[in-house]
Amino acid sequence: MPRIDPAEQSRSRRERILDAAFSAFAKRGYRDTAVDDIAAAAETSKGGIYFHFPSKEAIFRELMQTTADKLVARVERAVAQQTEPVAKAEAALHTVLATFAGHRTMARVLFLDMAGAGRAFQAETNRLHERFAELIRGYLDEAVESRAIAPLDTAITSVVWFGALNEVVARWLLADKPGSLEDTYPALREVLLRSAGVPEARIAQGGTAGREAPSRQTVPGGAEPGRRSR
Amino acid sequence: MPRIDPAEQSRSRRERILDAAFSAFAKRGYRDTAVDDIAAAAETSKGGIYFHFPSKEAIFRELMQTTADKLVARVERAVAQQTEPVAKAEAALHTVLATFAGHRTMARVLFLDMAGAGRAFQAETNRLHERFAELIRGYLDEAVESRAIAPLDTAITSVVWFGALNEVVARWLLADKPGSLEDTYPALREVLLRSAGVPEARIAQGGTAGREAPSRQTVPGGAEPGRRSR
């Protein structure tokens, strides 16, 4: 009766459960996903799930953890390719947007579910937010140290950056006709760099950071419509 | 049989239910608040609640609506006292922080519950977020029109502002020992004004907007950064 799909077998059952849970949570949210749903999607039995995980909550937590880890790893990889401090910050920003743009499900789980999972996870959510904010703050601090930007309250600035990013992604997730998340990058970049006191001249260079060949220097002062340097 | 206590009658039963639900949701979140809890807190019966509201969800929606309305009204009142465009934006910002600082419960419902209520409310959450973002955008647009700030993408900027505000309040709500929310205003103001391209000179004037007497004392020579390093 059970059809044996070699491709399915290759990945361990545990992995399959995780995957199934991942998309189930992304589709219906934590609370509205029944363990039965996950079992069905993973082509297992409820008992099977409880062999691999102690609880529904544990599955969720693991998912959060690894998803966040993946994202952080990506960001750090992208940042490592940059040497200029501001470019690092730009790379971080861009990577997050690009990653979510390509993995809408990931975004759903990390942004909507985290919030939607209820009080039980809020401490965890908080820690995650802090982790990302710290990441950003690190790049901002570097920028300050290297005198790329003037001294500023990097604590609040990183929170602003994270909050902004959060909101942009959340909106995109909930929009009727999403459009491209990555397209918001240039504008978001501009606003956030400005918020950190990055000189307008540097902002005008364009946000190519994070792409392969960086530093495609745009001539400064080009007052495009809709935005302006002072 | 039912004894009529004038004090009880003063506020309609409906109102009492709303109040009870408000604090119940704030305390335990939407999903973890049972209709029974609300009934008990409102000193009514479950049936009584269902006489006044068609569902638990409806109570929550109404609460969101009126809570948001109150906040918007407050903001508009504060903004109305300002004439200078940037001061208006500052007033909006400050009012939100001050309001939440004084009504932690309100913040809880509007920020944590909204998110924690699950998929069912996300469209609503989204609309609420949009409403606030639009409000902010209006002030930014005014500022641009009056040439107080250079032209900029007010759409994204307002989202950034809202996201930042959101994050700041959320953190404060989830912090172990909260501290004063209002104290974050100066730093947040600085970062956000800068993000909108407000001239450093204007930023350095200090964010007194939103308080009783505007006292817009223009400090001369705001060349010196006016930012604090970490």
Next chain:
Amino acid sequence: MPRIDPAEQSRSRRERILDAAFSAFAKRGYRDTAVDDIAAAAETSKGGIYFHFPSKEAIFRELMQTTADKLVARVERAVAQQTEPVAKAEAALHTVLATFAGHRTMARVLFLDMAGAGRAFQAETNRLHERFAELIRGYLDEAVESRAIAPLDTAITSVVWFGALNEVVARWLLADKPGSLEDTYPALREVLLRSAGVPEARIAQGGTAGREAPSRQTVPGGAEPGRRSR
């Protein structure tokens, strides 16, 4: 669809649940009785049960309590009709046997279930046993005080009495073809009275205590087959 039987309606639903649980526990034991079973037997829904009781355990406890109370009340009523100390003890003994003889279900719940309910209830079981032992001890103490019997360790004696009673009833409950529980009274009475040092002469008077007209004095010395006084 729900047939309305006036006789059923007369007793409150709560009562019906209690009754249903009582016989269900007696039939299958605590652990092997599902809440669903009780609901079905009480012609209610599972939710209905949980409206009246907080848990399956609570139902059981209440049943234990009231059942034990009833038995104790019966015993005390029967004892009250006796004046002579030894007759009181006899009445107690006889009442327990007679009661269980007439209410096999009661015995099942009180004796087998109590034990079979698992560790969770053992403290409770213990207390119940103690209660009965104390009851017996009281009568023995009275007998000692009134010099009807010689001083003796009533603590251990009451435990012996209770244990003996317990075992006799348990055996009867588990026997293939039970026979009459009450028929064991004369023999049990004799052994227990002897264990308390009641003079053989008094034992030989016959254990009519507990029946309506007491003190039907049998001529002493009648050595029936199978038992003997010394």
Next chain:
Amino acid sequence: MPRIDPAEQSRSRRERILDAAFSAFAKRGYRDTAVDDIAAAAETSKGGIYFHFPSKEAIFRELMQTTADKLVARVERAVAQQTEPVAKAEAALHTVLATFAGHRTMARVLFLDMAGAGRAFQAETNRLHERFAELIRGYLDEAVESRAIAPLDTAITSVVWFGALNEVVARWLLADKPGSLEDTYPALREVLLRSAGVPEARIAQGGTAGREAPSRQTVPGGAEPGRRSR
């Protein structure tokens, strides 16, 4: 692959399972002990257990059986050292108490679990009880035959003895601060011997039976009661 540790092999795996099950049952009761628990304690796998035993129930039954056998053997050994009929009964009594006093775990399994295991085992429990009662009855019958005691209904008397023993041990098991089980022997002995019509003179000789050297010193003139009041 499986490393062969001689020390492990010394006792067969089967034995190890039995031991593990024994203490697990004693600790948590039959129903609350999962097969997994036994497997873990026996350092085996669940599958391993099911290789040696057809079911959890079978393990329990075997445990009951062998435990009871051991106890009976002990009793018979102790009894064999006595020649006087009443001394035999005393030895039986004392051995049971002494054994349980030294093996609380054994008592737990045999007394509490037996009861707590649920309906499924009650027939078995019954048979066990009967077995012990028969054992006792045998000694009583001998005593009657040898005219050490007057003829009496040994059937009911043995049940009383067993029930009393049962209750005493159960109480000891469930007591908060147990005290010495063996210390209850003298009092229990006195009551039970009296219940069997053993002459007061003989009772007053003291219950030394069952200890190493019988030391059956017949104190003369045991007219004085020999009982203690409460």
Next chain:
DNA sequence: AATGAATGAGGCTTCATTCAT
């Protein structure tokens, strides 16, 4: 208007047992 008993679908978790390896 209000009450509160009743409903019943559904949720999470446990666990004895089986079986491919």
Next chain:
DNA sequence: GATGAATGAAGCCTCATTCAT
């Protein structure tokens, strides 16, 4: 002989909603 992953039937409990009174 042994392992441990998998099964699936139950089990207890929650709770939004309905409805007779």
